[in-house]
Amino acid sequence: MGVRPPQNDDDEPDTITFGIAALDAHLERADVEFPVDAETLLTQLGDPDIPYDATGSTVALSEAMDKVHIQHFDSEQELLNTLHPVFESYRERAGNSILGQLRALLPF
Incomplete structure (x- = not known):
């Protein structure tokens, strides 16, 4: 996934990648x-x-990999599909915390 951060100027915004999109970038590098x-x-x-x-x-990544029971991946897509729910569960838990709710209210 990717989300554009809040912008304070008219320059082209950067993109913040997270979850499988961030993992995909590591795989490519x-x-x-x-x-x-x-x-x-x-x-x-x-x-x-x-x-x-x-x-x-x-x-x-090792912690995320510990949450799945698959230890062999035939393709990049299989790896990303396997880890997607893990990253989503972390994201949902962080968003439901008090700190996560406060962060959502702040514009930065």
Whole structure:
């Protein structure tokens, strides 16, 4: 997913990526080849912190991978489809917290 941050000027806005879109960017930079197992994937990517919401909250990829029971991925799409619900659950929990609700009210 991606969301544009609030803008204070007329310049072209940057895009904030999170969830599987952020993971996809890591995969492209590392040029990961599929099929791949979870351990090799984490080694190749260096276990990055993946933002799961537009406020910049992150989760380590290894922690997200621990939430799924699949340890081998035949394709990038299979990996992204598997991890999408994990990132969504983190996003929903953060949005439901008091801090998440306060952040949603503030314009920054």
